[in-house]
Amino acid sequence: MSTILALDGVQKSFGALKVADNINFELADGEALGIIGPNGAGKSTLFNLIGGTLPVSAGTITFRGEGVTRKSAAERCRMGVARSFQIPHPFIGMTVYENLLVASNFGNSGHHDAEKECREILARTGLLPKANRPAGTLTLLERKRLELARALASGPKLLLLDEIAGGLTEAECESLVDTIKDIRDAGVSIIWIEHIVHALTAVVSRLIVIDFGRIVAEGVPDRVMKDPLVQEIYMGISVDDDAA
Incomplete structure (x- = not known):
């Protein structure tokens, strides 16, 4: 390996x-x-x-x-290389979905379908039902999941x-x-x-x-x-x- x-x-x-x-x-x-x-x-x-x-x-x-x-x-x-932080700091004025789009467009290089990939990551991390909610309204678990999802969105x-x-x-x-x-x-x-x-x-x-x-x-x-x-x-x- x-x-x-x-x-x-x-x-x-x-x-x-x-x-x-x-x-x-x-x-x-x-x-x-x-x-x-x-x-x-x-x-x-x-x-x-x-x-x-x-x-x-x-x-x-x-x-x-x-x-x-x-x-x-x-x-x-x-x-x-992507990371999460001990204390989640999402863009609280953006929706959960928009937070992922920012990470995807910043971290991914080359051609990719950012919108499709972000939807898949939201589903994978259990956040799809929260996609259109402002990140500032999430619970601690949901913020932790969003921290993970944002890291994954960067590819x-x-x-x-x-x-x-x-x-x-x-x-x-x-x-x-x-x-x-x-x-x-x-x-x-x-x-x-x-x-x-x-x-x-x-x-x-x-x-x-x-x-x-x-x-x-x-x-x-x-x-x-x-x-x-x-x-x-x-x-x-x-x-x-x-x-x-």
């Missing part, structure tokens, strides 16, 4: 504060990867570096075999999801997970940051754990979650207490 994304020695510093410390990993085409870690660990910063909203201090980022380290966020979007090859399940009820979370599984099964590569671990592990085949800007564990989800270091830094379970 080919590699769609590769980070090699990626670092980001703000003065003496290092928020990404020698990050190295590859993502296979079509793979779903989960990223976990405590608040402030550098997870969203990593997305900003991959998406191009922050420049790296050192290291390289390669997407689909092309170096993108110095490319802008807009250029990366048009190449096929991504790689989808970055930043805590998209946060704040949802269990039933809403299960529904969202089913939608993300469908996206994964359609061949879109996914990197998902999430604190709701059971939702994450229902979708991803590999986990990376970040703490203080560094990768501290990586592997199959079940094995990673049983790692004593991961339990201590992420779940607050003391290794010594667990042994006792």
Whole structure:
């Protein structure tokens, strides 16, 4: 399987504060990867570096075999990198459908039927009945779905999801997970940051754990979650207490 994304020695510093410390990993085409870690660990910063909203201090980022380290966020979007944000910020004065059209026309390059594609995405994300409603009137779940739908409308090859399940009820979370599984099964590569671990592990085949800007564990989800270091830094379970 080919590699769609590769980070090699990626670092980001703000003065003496290092928020990404020698990050190295590859993502296979079509793979779903989960990223976990405590608040402030550098997870969203990593997305900003991959998406191009922050420049790296050192290291390289390669997407689909092309170096993108110095490319802008807009250029990366048009190449096929899309992301959602923790807090949805739709164009509240536009309808749900219009929000998707903006994303489609901005992110997609070449000939495509934007109107047809946006209708299909609305159906896929459960938003078709809300298509003509102002985005500002949506519930939290609907805004989360719109955040996902806007990212899909840009035609991504790689989808970055930043805590998209946060704040949802269990039933809403299960529904969202089913939608993300469908996206994964359609061949879109996914990197998902999430604190709701059971939702994450229902979708991803590999986990990376970040703490203080560094990768501290990586592997199959079940094995990673049983790692004593991961339990201590992420779940607050003391290794010594667990042994006792």
